[in-house]
Amino acid sequence: MSDSLRLSPAPVPASVESVPTELAVQIRDLNYYFGQGDLCKQVLYDINLDLPRGQIVIMTGPSGSGKTTLLTLIGALRTLQEGSLQVLQHELVGMNQRELVDVRRSIGFIFQAHNLFESLTAAQNVEMAVELMDDRRAKRQRAIAMLTDVGLAERADYKPKALSGGQKQRVAVARALVNQPTLILADEPTAALDKKSGRDVVTLMQILAKEKNCTILMVTHDNRILDMADRIINLVDGRLETDEEIDHSTDSTDSQNPKNLDRHMFMIR
Amino acid sequence: MRTPLAWFNLTYERRRLLTAIAGVSFAVLLMFMFKGFENALYDSQVQLLKVLNGDIIVVNRLKYTMFIPEQFARRRLYQAQAFEGVEAAYPLYTRDGAYWKNPDTKAVRPLRVLAFNPNDPVLNIPEVLAKQEGLKLPWTVIVDEKSRAEVGPRAAGIVTELAEQQIEVIGTYSMGTDFASANGNVIMSDQNFLRYFSDLGPEETERDLNTVDIGLVKIAPGADVNALVAAMRQRLPNDISIVTKAEFVDMELEYWRKNTSIGFVFTLLTTMSFAVGIILVYQILYTDVSEHWVEYATLKAIGYSNRYLLGVVMQQSLILTMLGFVPGYLIALVLYKAATNATGLLMNMTPGRALEILVATVSMCLISGAIAVRKVQAADPAEVFGS
DSSP, X not given: OOOOOOOOSSOOOSOOOOOOSSEEEEEEEEEEEESOGGGOEEXXXXXXXXXXTTOEEEEEOOTTSSHHHHHHHHTTOSXXXXXXXXXXXXXXXXXXXHHHHHHHTTEEEEOSSOOOOTTSOHHHHHHHHHHHTTOOTTHHHHHHHHHHHTTOGXXXXXXXXXXXXXXXXXXXXXXXXXXXXXXXXXESTTTTSOHHHHHHXXXXXXXXXXXXXXXEEEEOOOGXXXXXXXXXXXXXXXXXXXXXXXXSOSSXXXXXXXXXXXXXXXXXX | OOOOHHXXXXXXXXXXXXXXXXXXXXXXXXXXXXXXXXXHHHHHHTHHHHTBOOSEEEEETTOSSTTOOOOEETHHHHHHHTSTTEEEEEEEEEEEEEEEEOTTTOOEEEEEEEEEOTTSOOBOOHHHHHTHHHHTSTTEEEEETTSOGGGOOOOTTOEEEETTEEEEEEEEEOOOOOGGGBTOEEEEEHHHHHHHHSSOOTTSOOXXXXXXXXXXXXXXXXXXXXXXXXXXXXXXXXXXXXXXXXXXXXXXXXXXXXXXXXXXXXXXXXXXXXXXXXXXXHHHHHHHHHHTHHHHHHHHHHTOOHHHHHHHHHHHHHHHHHHHHHHHHHHHHHHHHHHHHHHOOOOOOOHHHHHHHHHHHHHHHHHHHHHHHHHHHTOOHHHHSOO
């Protein structure tokens, strides 16, 4: 897979691009606490964040900084009482369990572990996601189509134990994307994979995302894929420390860096 | 059709599935065996009672169970015969603990002797009626072929000893043993009864034909049996109990149910098997949920509701118990036959009894499923994002 270099005549600092009017995720004044009473511990402080449609965002930060917690909150996996968190036009704060479950169906989740059922074939694992949308009749076709997109058409009827690590993760990606969600949340999707498989998986997500204009929010420490993102967010101790929009960055996040400047200006492809 | 996740999760590991089914079948089999023995004991006690040819039974008031060797005066039967609607009254004499010598081993064992006038159709057994004339000969007897092996060979022509006097077997019939019959039953005429049991030494209780153990009253077709029973109770003295045959059978069953530990013991054993079954099924369900909780939590993250997962657990529970019931039932059938042959007790599988255990098995699965679902409810999708 080749890098897709985005060229621009001059470096563009973090500025407001023309984004579509609806945001995939909008967070305002979000505070989140674990535990109750004396054991109450705050893990997220005053989070304010806008994620437009179609953007690929990577969230980094040291362990324990709350990245995973923020991801689970955006994914409607936890209940919230304070602040405002709008996901795909749904206000999650104050929702009950049943409403949260409904919201989850529009979101695609990709985990570090593939979490596939050993007792089901790859196609059946993907069908589990299709069945959620009540599409019983076409479910196998849709599952096979999605598996073909991820390059696993011939392995569709194999059980996970007959698939490699990279293949299993691709099945998980197929499962997450088969219902064409508008928001994809990924937690360390490449951590268990080698460099090539990791890159393949993320490229796949990227292509599919661009085709369907869906937003990807990925938590990762993997330096090998940082260049795939449009934007990198840094979360430290529960606060958003930096939030940079990137056109193409492999090392420095500072787009004013003269080194970066020169490369952009003088590269001819 | 929805992907049958419950079925796949339960069956994809063959070895584990077989072990699970074996466990559940065993619990089912235990329930069948304990219930079977309990029913056998009850059924066996009333084998004799069921073949008594009488609509109304008369016994000494103290004789609330067959075990009690109390007789009543024969005079009472004549009095009962005087009632309108009564066709006939037959006396039946019994002797518990009569000593029979095994023709082969020469060991002496107690059994029960039933005696009556061969002309009276006292027992509803065709082989007995066939031997009417033979029983009138002195020193003769017919032996219940379902008596225990200790009684020894029992074919016609065998000569041995009863109560230390010679006796000849002239045939067999088929009835069945119970606790009161000790090792078996034999039938003789009332005259022979006197020959063996009326002239015994000073320590033995002697018998004569004026005291009757069980009186059988036949009523005319169309007569009201309950009215007659009520009338007899009113007019006849209080030293006897007058009951319909059905009541007599119930009375005997009640004794065994209430006055002995049998009911309690077997109910306890059956309940314990039930509990074992619950624990087994729960264990299997719990293991599945524990091992796959990440996958189940992932389903929750994808957007499956708790209710769906509860459904999966309950389905697994149901499938497991049904798969375990069938082998348990089949093995029970085989063991019932074997036990009947070995003990002489009547172990019977009826559809009603099979249904009883099936209901218990289904409850077993529902209960263990209900306990196991709590584990799957706790699967927190947010935890799948571990770091």
